[in-house]
Ligand SMILES: Cc1ncc(C[n+]2csc(CCOP(=O)(O)OP(=O)(O)O)c2C)c(N)n1
């Protein structure tokens with residue numbers, strides 16, 4: 001498993017705090033979502049990301065703004081890490097016209113062309129080939145159109161998705177054509193109520209890359225620095241035309257599958273084991289240990305993020321709903 | 337004017353659009369080196385290279401998803417379904433992502449994608465290779481569906497489909513690829529949403545599309561000498577349906593026969609009948625007659641196969657019964 005080799009000397013203060021802030025944003029935002037859901041402000045299926053923040057932050061903060069990110073239905077925090085404003089994400093969850101998908105998408109369909117955020121895919125595994133399409137596009141721009149394109153696409157999905165044909169089919173195409181893509185598996189050991197070992201004949205997902213001649217690595221998904229480091233290596237490979245990488249990030253979701261899930265199957269021991277490895281606390285400890293920042297500085301970040309999320313809620317609350325006369329708007333390109 | 341076979345008309349459309357816009361590329365099974373199962377892309381890879389004539393592995397759902405991702409990020413992919421039936425394996429990507437993603441993204445992304453290929457009942461191809469997918473796909477929001485029927489309209493429609501910023505499902509027919517027609521030298525485009533009036537007439541409207549156009553024309557050889565004067569409309573656009581053209585014809589003839597190769601249950605004809613009920617019910621002087629494929633898997637045996645789809649004699653009989661002797 002990839003363990004971070006970062007020491008205080010190769011991690012600047014500003015970088016450490018940026019990672020910390022992004023993870024706190026993810027956590028605070030999701031906690032607020034739960035509150036808003038129970039208050040009847042958001043609806044439908046809402047899948048929260050608590051516990052997995054090191055993966056989103058570690059991968060996406062290593063990317064450039066013009067790189068692409070493709071997500072699943074558990075997409076709020078990927079969207080935030082990619083830079084979509086908390087206001088636009090919260091407003092979408094409230095079903096408002098100021099949301100990043102204009103209130104048409106909802107929790108599982110977040111999009112932003114401006115941020116090269118490709119979605120928000122509600123069906124398991126269907127985003128994987130779409131992400132490969134974005135990566136193909138980059139290769140095409142470079143090799144056919146003669147453009148200076150070197151964007152990388154990061155494609156997120158769960159352990160459950162790796163038993164789907166689209167996973168294998170896309171790994172094959174990505175390796176075959178050396179596409180600049182990183183497959184980021186967030187292995188939280190569960191697909192709703194299906195434990196990973198009950199679904200996969202071989203549970204070691206990173207091993208599945210090798211049959212396509214693709215590097216695959218197991219990464220400590222609770223350690224943002226380990227995720228970041230593995231991602232940086234994968235990015236370097238992708239940008240230099242060496243092709244795809246698969247990262248299996250070992251992680252855990254701290255809440256039920258969705259806010260509708262009673263979460264009865266996971267054992268208290270299993271949960272305790274992972275709660276003790278809370279990725280935000282782990283980074284906090286390191287930052288303090290290495291003297292990169294003081295407790296007071298971290299608390300100031302916590303307070304700042306609290307305000308960002310409060311502001312997002314207020315913005316979402318005060319925003320307008322879509323106009324009923326616009327029911328058909330956005331269906332076809334010529335609608336606008 | 338120069339003579340083109342149907343498949344070469346399609347090839348010319350692709351060639352012209354690929355030359356015009358370097359973002360246009362073709363992907364699918366055997367579209368490159370092999371030149372396509374019906375030779376529509378023959379030798380194009382020599383001119384445009386292997387990335388623009390992308391031979392894919394046999395993974396319909398995933399290469400369709402890949403095309404959608406490429407379209408979202410600014411390319412203009414044309415998928416060839418080796419046989420349209422295989423696209424059943426791509427149903428999720430076509431319905432969820434090609435069809436709905438623009439809407440669910442609140443207009444963030446456009447999906448300029450063409451999915452084209454051979455469908456319809458061929459000769460003894462068996463049930464799976466004889467499918468008509470238009471009935472399945474008509475329920476998908478956000479897509480356009482076009483069925484070409486002549487070398488002339490195939491070329492003009494495919495060029496328009498490639499330039500359209502929406503996903504277009506483009507139906508060709510396995511038995512029409514060798515038709516020949518003289519095509520204009522100069523470039524032309526045809527509208528994706530307009531039906532074609534094949535013959536003007538006054539006593540009954542016959543609405544059809546794809547290969548059934550030729551069964552209708554065959555029936556006219558019997559009907560015209562007997563004094564019948566049908567108006568024949570080739571739908572071309574299967575989604576949206578050009579109900580204005582159908583309605584205008586009904587205002588003249590007040591009678592309608594639908595001739596379709598897809599299955600009766602939930603087919604294109606069923607949708608036309610429902611739409612007429614909504615808008616043109618008062619124009620009808622008689623119940624609408626629907627000649628559709630029987631609701632069975634297409635059998636291999638020639639005699640049974642012919643029984644499943646409407647034949648010219650069925651069309652003659654339907655007109656005679658509807659109009660009485662003339
Ligand atoms: C095609 C499809 N089948 C089933 C579902 C229902 N479903 C939603 S999430 C999920 C489990 C997915 O687990 P995993 O891929 O591990 O992701 P995680 O939820 O753990 O993040 C299932 C079965 C779905 N959304 N799409």
Ligand SMILES: [Mg+2]
Nearest residue numbers: 158159190191
């Ligand atoms: Mg999981």
